[in-house]
Amino acid sequence: MKHQQIHPDNDVDRLGQQLSAKLSTASLDLGHDISERLRIARQLALKSRPPVVIMQRRMAGSVQSQGTLTGTPEEGLNLWSIFASALPILALVLGLLVLQDMQSDDVTSDIARIDAALLTDELPPDAYTDPGFVQFLKLQLVRTAAND
Known part of the structure; x- marks a missing residue:
């Protein structure tokens, strides 16, 4: 209609x-x-x-x-109106990429610390299958970081 x-x-x-x-x-x-x-x-x-x-x-x-x-x-659509419309979207995409990069670096560094702790310590084989072992390693890493 x-x-x-x-x-x-x-x-x-x-x-x-x-x-x-x-x-x-x-x-x-x-x-x-x-x-x-x-x-x-x-x-x-x-x-x-x-x-x-x-x-x-x-x-x-x-x-x-x-x-x-x-x-x-x-x-009408001139260069400034197109730029002004695209600027917030560009800022959002860049912010999301920075956040993703920061989070992936944190996860990678946590895994690297746990692997280093596993390879340098002498532990019995049963310790690797314990579900609380990862928590124990994280606590140890926090304590050693605080002491440094």
């Missing part, structure tokens, strides 16, 4: 033009002093009107009838 975009600004402009035409035809029958006061009032109203640039900015970021936001029509 296609929604038709309704532009209330066009309706307001059309209504303003119709009203202006009716006022212009009705002002022909007025006297000179009244028409001069109306002319001065119109000039004051035009001076107090906000500049066109501000009104275009308001219309550029408006909400449509479907509830979607619209940007400026000249907004």
Whole structure:
């Protein structure tokens, strides 16, 4: 189902033009002093009107009838917008790679310490099958690291 975009600004402009035409035809029958006061009032109203640039900015970021936001029509994909969009993704990927590298180094160094402790100690063969032996080795490594 296609929604038709309704532009209330066009309706307001059309209504303003119709009203202006009716006022212009009705002002022909007025006297000179009244028409001069109306002319001065119109000039004051035009001076107090906000500049066109501000009104275009308001219309550029408006909400449509479907509830979607619209940007400026000249907004496109330029080099800076592509770079700004890709920068957070690039930072995330680099952060994940650094974390993975750090974790793999920690695991590798733990395994190397355990292997070195196993190869340098004289233990009975039953000790290697004990489930708490790895915990014992880790405690020994922590104690020796604290003593160094």
